[in-house]
Amino acid sequence: MNLAVHFGAGNIGRGFIGALFSQSDYQVIFVDIADDIIQQLNSKKRYNVKLATDGQENITIENVSGLNNMKQEEQVIEAIGRTTYLTTAIGPNILPHIAPLIAKGITERVKTNSERLYVIACENQISATDFLKDYIVENLDEETKKVIDGKVLFLNSAVDRIVPMQHNQGSLDVLVEPYYEWVVEAREEIPSVEGMKIVSDLAPYIERKLFTVNTGHAVIAYLGYLKNKATIHEALNDNTILEQVHATLAETGAYLIKRYNLDATEHQQYIEKIIERFKNAHLNDVVTRVGRSPIRKLGPNDRLVRPALEAAKVNLSYVNLAKAIASALHFNDENDPEAVKLQIMIKEKGLQAVLNEVCGLDKNSEITQKIIRNYKAISVKEDF
Ligand SMILES: NC(=O)C1=CN([C@@H]2O[C@H](COP(=O)(O)OP(=O)(O)OC[C@H]3O[C@@H](n4cnc5c(N)ncnc54)[C@H](O)[C@@H]3O)[C@@H](O)[C@H]2O)C=CC1
Ligand SMILES: O=P(O)(O)OC[C@H]1O[C@](O)(CO)[C@@H](O)[C@@H]1O
Known part of the structure; x- marks a missing residue:
């Protein structure tokens, strides 16, 4: 089973991007600082995405777990070493704060893993992945900087799904609108994810x-x-x-x-x-x-x-x-x-x-x- 490491186990993380990966048969590791969410992901290993419709349909999301990036750095680095996708939905202002750990993960990964890593920031910001790339590159040593081209592909994206604040304290379930659109800019074939639309020009x-x-x-x-x-x-x-x-x-x-x-x-x-x-x-x-x-x-x-x-x-x-x-x-x-x-x-x-x-x-x-x-x-x- 392929792996997706997703930073930000919040509304968009659990209710949209993580859910699509899981539905596409990826194992999903959420990385977050919220201990309660991480603990629940690891104990329950599943949650429901509930559609905001008259019928309130439920979709069960499985094969999920969590890591705390402040407390489990080594495990996050290990996960980055073997993941296919690394995605974020964490807020544009937080990207610089998670970049050093991602840089450590990439530094270790490129030593042993020749498979390509796909990095996508799913934020409400134009060129969010380009910004994330810059923050990551600032934290890489010269040797790693030279080898990442071709081994790590940074792809910009646009994410559209309304996921409101959840009023279900203590539950991992997420209420979302039925509509969604995830558009990713890629000029070559990338591993398929259900619901991801590929375009050559995102603008x-x-x-x-x-x-x-x-x-x-x-x-x-x-x-x-x-x-x-x-x-x-x-x-x-x-x-x-x-x-x-x-x-x-x-x-x-x-x-x-x-x-x-x-x-x-x-x-x-x-x-x-x-x-x-x-x-x-x-x-x-x-x-x-x-x-x-x-x-x-x-x-x-x-x-x-x-x-x-x-x-x-x-x-x-x-x-x-x-x-x-x-x-x-x-x-x-x-x-x-x-x-x-x-x-x-x-x-x-x-x-x-x-x-x-x-x-x-x-x-x-x-x-x-x-x-x-x-x-x-x-x-x-x-x-x-
Ligand atoms: N909620 C929505 O409807 C939509 C949100 N977005 C974008 O998605 C991104 C995330 O938004 P939401 O999911 O709504 O926010 P959220 O607040 O529900 O989730 C953010 C998550 O990031 C975690 N986090 C914060 N700082 C962290 C750090 N330093 N390390 C690790 N985890 C950290 C929080 O604990 C939280 O679980 C934002 O850029 C937002 O603009 C985009 C489209 C729709
Ligand atoms: O997530 P932001 O950038 O703070 O802004 C909230 C906006 O993003 C959304 O969460 C989804 O696109 C909208 O609900 C709203 O327009």
């Missing part, structure tokens, strides 16, 4: 996904938060929010259609399908999860600022994206360390400096001015 797929699914979701989360809505589906019942999502996705859509020569009717259908996915009340997806880590989400290459900048470059509208960015700047969830940090930054440095530092926007640019105007309008509780 249109990841941009379409990030600037539709994730932009739309972020708009609902931040506007929903401002209007005291607890969940995404509750927020979408508010017509002003629904209209704002449509208006914002029309802006990202115009950019995507122009950039990738997409069929406008098909893209509109894609948008509608995604909004229907967001409406799934079985997911009970809280706005604070979807809006989490606002500093990351306001980054220059992320779901809000990047499409606004791209739209501006080709003279397309970004009025509604500017509103979305302004509402993200108001996200003030006290349980979210990035939200707390962002609010302190705004207080101490002012909005213009934050837009420059966090979003990479020029202080005097038109987009900065538009965001500031919208930010102030929200502050004085004008309607959107």
Whole structure:
């Protein structure tokens, strides 16, 4: 049986990527710092993926176990030595922290194992695997750096499945939406995994996904938060929010259609399908999860600022994206360390400096001015 070593036994790890490997007859070793999850994986050796549908169908996931990367380094290195795939779903900010251990594993592996290792970061970030590769390579000695080409293949990917926060403390089971898409960029044949779609150019797929699914979701989360809505589906019942999502996705859509020569009717259908996915009340997806880590989400290459900048470059509208960015700047969830940090930054440095530092926007640019105007309008509780 082939092996997959997956870093991050959280929602996407167990509910999506690990599950697909298991269903494709791989043995799956999850690597995580959460002791309770690791212990349960090792004692139960199985869990259920539950579909968020009226019927709540169950899929049993087997051949799984766990390792704690803080406490079981040697075992993780040994597993990397014999795995076919090494995947992550851990959050883009955590990738630099797991890279040193992966580098140790690769260093040992290439001494004895000539089989190719396939590395894929499954994160909501453009070129996440390239970033992971850079972090790993920084931790390799010169000799290993010379031999990894051809022995380790780093593949970028886009992952799309809504897996909300789980409300089943003490259980490994994961509630997921039925829909999923896992697209991997590869220019040669790679070992097959059920549900993995291979493409030669990921850019249109990841941009379409990030600037539709994730932009739309972020708009609902931040506007929903401002209007005291607890969940995404509750927020979408508010017509002003629904209209704002449509208006914002029309802006990202115009950019995507122009950039990738997409069929406008098909893209509109894609948008509608995604909004229907967001409406799934079985997911009970809280706005604070979807809006989490606002500093990351306001980054220059992320779901809000990047499409606004791209739209501006080709003279397309970004009025509604500017509103979305302004509402993200108001996200003030006290349980979210990035939200707390962002609010302190705004207080101490002012909005213009934050837009420059966090979003990479020029202080005097038109987009900065538009965001500031919208930010102030929200502050004085004008309607959107
Ligand atoms: N939940 C979702 O619907 C989707 C999430 N994603 C992306 O997947 C990634 C993971 O997201 P989720 O599964 O939702 O998060 P999660 O919080 O459920 O899972 C992350 C896991 O990583 C573990 N972890 C954190 N730091 C670690 C470290 N230093 N070493 C080892 N393990 C560590 C945590 O204990 C947790 O089990 C993120 O990049 C997210 O953007 C992408 C598509 C959908
Ligand atoms: O996982 P992130 O990047 O924090 O953002 C949450 C977003 O990712 C998803 O979890 C899935 O793509 C969406 O639910 C949401 O748009």
